[in-house]
């Protein structure tokens with residue numbers, strides 16, 4: 008009970024926005040002012056040069072020529088605040104902001120929000136895209152993702168069903184409304200390039216050290232640490248595909264500062280974008296040496312062998328090859344002129360840019376107007392994390408991240424009374440969803456590899472949280488849209504949803 | 516004691532007293548030991564037939580693990596207004612048997628609750644058994660509970676029994692004691708659903724908490740019993 | 754309060770010692786007996802990380818005074834492995850289907866799932882979700898936990914056909930949800 012009262016909290020943001028567009032829906036400008044409660048003292052680990060984190064990704068997936076963002080941080084008498092909770096330094100807030108702005112714009116223009124997005128999405132051929140607030144978005148194919156998502160859920164039919172429901176509601180045949188939440192988010196993760204990302208002077212590179220044993224097994228040590236994201240699987244797979252040793256024979260060791268290379272750790276979806284890149288680079292150094300060893304053993308020039316899954320083959324003669332395992336043994340046990348014995352490498356990877364995962368989420372929600380209760384009927388989550396290393400792990404991140412989003416949007420709150428007493432100190436009052444009521448997710452994907460990452464990965468841990476929070480909220484907004492609701496304040500727990508209905512005069 | 520807010524000199528495990536155990540189904544009533552768990556209420560096949568309302572309500576309490584340990588006695592005896600069983604027992608018109616140093620007495624569930632954590636049980640008495648009348652065959656029943664999630668107490672809950680010329684309604688967590696209204700039962704027995712709900716609402720006094728402000732609770736306190744009544748009516752047979 | 758002599762069986766081994774009666778079973782297991790499979794999450798019986806099996810019932814061991822466990826037969830996640838120490842079918846399915854991420858809730862979740870599958874060997878997804886609602890998980894969104902349990906049920910049923918499928922969870926979940 009002491010823990011929820013005293014642990015650092017994430018976000019208590021008051022965001023105000025203005026958006027400008029032409030009559031036919033072309034967005035011309037965006038303005039955002041945020042008041043950010045950081046509690047008793049700041050508990051964030053933002054890169055030093057970004058005191059407001061990466062809130063400036065708030066132009067989202069859209070080509071917006073001009074934008075202005077200001078953030079006032081305030082201290083209050085709460086516990087310490089400002090933690091980046093499953094988003095890379097305020098990206099969830101930024102996504103929430105732009106997604107709500109798009110929604111409001113669609114209402115004002117009396118346009119379908121799906122079409123409004125299509126008009127404004129950054130086009131595939133515009134990448135790399137320089138955003139108005141300073142980021143160089145590396146890659147994306149938003150239109151494809153968007154169309155895939157809408158088709159997957161049968162969007163047009165859902166809207167028809169919703170229209171029928173509304174008619175039934177107005178005719179007094181039902182007390183349940185149906186809401187469809189839609190988001191298309193763009194994240195910024197993989198911090199980051201040392202030239203602009205440091206934490207109190209420590210550059211935000213990351214690292215990997217790989218040692219191949221004579222037996223062909225290997226150990227890799229990284230500057231990150233798995234908290235359940237399956238690093239042992241993902242990084243072993245990267246090594247396995249780069250140097251052709253079975254993933255099962257590769258041991259991962261993280262978190263022991265006696266042995267680990269320097270690194271900045273796991274947060275901000277940076278492990279695979281940064282340490283994963285280091286892993287691939289270290290593995291490539293090993294493969295380069297392995298090539299020389301193979302050529303020597305096969306008595307040909309280095310350039311006469313080529314890599315094939317798990318071996319170097321003499322070009323044009325598949326019967327002459329050396330497997331990675333044979334090379335590992337030889338590297339230690341055969342004197343090779345001009346080469347040191349052994350097979351190991353380290354890479355400190357300084358990423359040239361951030362990565363920009365994106366995705367589309369669609370939520371279908373039933374809302375009981377009289378009690379404020381809801382049921383999430385469907386949740387579709389398309390993830391665009393670039394190259395997909397291990398689909399099961401990515402989908403696990405989607406399920407978990409979206410469930411955290413569900414909690415945040417639909418009930419989670421740290422509340423205080425007028426005397427400053429903490430009111431949500433137990434897991435009964437602080438909403439953590441259970442198996443019952445948590446949606447079953449439909450995870451989907453598109454693949455647009457990052458052009459600057461050695462294997463094209465963009466990071467997957469936080470995307471589902473970033474996209475789902477606005478998506479759940481917007482399903483609520485959408486249900487009440489025909490009655491004039493534009494926005495509401497999170498979380499949409501029973502009584503707040505009930506209050507929306509009451510304020511709109513929907514109670515008898 | 517668990518939360519380290521109390522230090523006691525003795526701890527008596529009531530589970531070792533055989534008289535406090537057991538579910539006995541008689542001709543027109545069931546006798547439930549105070550140590551019968553919510554799990555047992557759910558699992559007992561005969562009880563599910565005799566008083567299906569008990570099972571339906573028990574399934575809406577907490578989660579499987581808590582129901583394996585949570586007892587009927589622990590739920591009704593200490594007068595916690597959040598608990599579901601006190602209102603349920605009032606709806607069912609149960610009789611509590613309490614035992615003190617000298618004698619044994621019967622208290623109607625409808626007379627048992629005085630205010631939050633204050634009951635008609637004396638300090639030197641324990642609750643030993645609960646007698647629940649078996650509703651006439653074909654009686655409709657329903658337990659409706661609005662809660663934020665499994666593991667939460669009610670924002671509003673209602674227990675309803677309705678049969679030929681008879682009805683009973685009780686509500687939970689809407690005042691510092693369970694709310695049972697004789698007039699509500701009379702109105703519903705006469706087929707007046709709205710009259711029943713307004714009579715039941717007359718007695719509530721909900722407090723604001725994280726589930727919502729008073730006006731919200733007053734509103735759902737009207738919705739939940741209506742739903743319970745409709746469901747109970749749909750189950751009336753014969 | 755003076756200490757009492759407690760005797761219980763933990764994962765098949767008889768254990769005894771002195772403990773204050775109000776000591777919670779979870780603390781006794783972890784601190785006195787070194788059985789650290791069950792975890793302390795919330796201590797208010799919401800999270801389920803401390804779930805153990807006690808005399809054939811799933812209980813949250815933070816709701817049990819050690820005095821109440823006198824003479825009980827307690828099984829923790831450590832006790833669920835096969836006789837040869839290999840992972841049980843259920844444990845194996847959690848691994849196979851990525852039914853865990855950080856692992857904090859896992860021991861309680863698997864211990865509860867173990868009992869749940871005894872109560873209801875052929876569950877539907879809805880029954881799994883209802884029967885597992887006392888175990889909070891912050892990582893998986895439950896989807897792969899549910900999948901793992903359903904897969905385990907299928908494999909266990911293929912291994913030995915149950916004689917009776919009667920049980921609490923077998924009856925339709927009749928909540929007003």
Ligand SMILES: Cc1cc2nc3c(=O)[nH]c(=O)nc-3n(C[C@H](O)[C@H](O)[C@H](O)COP(=O)(O)OP(=O)(O)OC[C@H]3O[C@@H](n4cnc5c(N)ncnc54)[C@H](O)[C@@H]3O)c2cc1C
Pocket residue numbers: 529549550553575576577578581584585586587588589590592593597598599600640641642643666667668669797798799
């Ligand atoms: C996470 C969680 C969720 C819950 N959700 C719900 C819910 O939704 N609805 C609901 O109704 N309940 C709920 N409960 C309460 C639960 O169902 C139990 O009823 C409650 O915890 C009491 O437990 P117990 O039976 O072990 O009683 P104890 O904790 O042993 O006793 C409770 C009190 O009653 C006294 N007492 C016990 N038996 C007797 C007796 N025979 N005579 C006199 N006094 C006695 C004890 O001295 C103590 O003061 C929840 C509990 C938890 C932990």
